[in-house]
Amino acid sequence: TQLLEQSPQFLSIQEGENLTVYCNSSSVFSSLQWYRQEPGEGPVLLVTVVTGGEVKKLKRLTFQFGDARKDSSLHITAAQPGDTGLYLCAVTYNNNDMRFGAGTRLTVKP
């Protein structure tokens, strides 16, 4: 059974603070995507990582893929209220199905 865990489940911070959320898999995966979802909408893709050890930056967001291809982190610098949302990681395993974690619900207070 492939298990995908995200932590923390909830995070509430003040505007300007930094934060990191994590995604860990019990199995090696071929690629990982991070998504952000707002209430009533579908998830919106932020980034895809495929190479172990890879680091990608998207403005104030930094995504890291673990060397063993079983974990990833998302770091947000100087969080803003517009960053509020549900952050989801999704992994593709060798059988090509795509599974999601339960998500991290982030609230950034002004």
Added chain:
Amino acid sequence: DTGVSQDPRHKITKRGQNVTFRCDPISEHNRLYWYRQTLGQGPEFLTYFQNEAQLEKSRLLSDRFSAERPKGSFSTLEIQRTEQGDSAMYLCASRRLDTEAFFGQGTRLTVV
């Protein structure tokens, strides 16, 4: 390319009725996924198609659920004899091979 389209956006139905949702993927995306999402949870995998072939179906999917992708383009998800526990957001995503998957805006089902 208009992205992944789902129809309807919202559906309210009485318990026991059948409902059908449609997903139009991004053109040339050969893989299509259906997920169910309840409040505060991540998307839960239901089923997955590669072209017209349904390659995997979650064991959580009861016999009341069926999905088709007859010509390898659009897909339908049908729920028969709906129950209140079926109330959720139903999401569709498509991708080309192992590239990024893109989601539709979802269909919100409420069973009353």
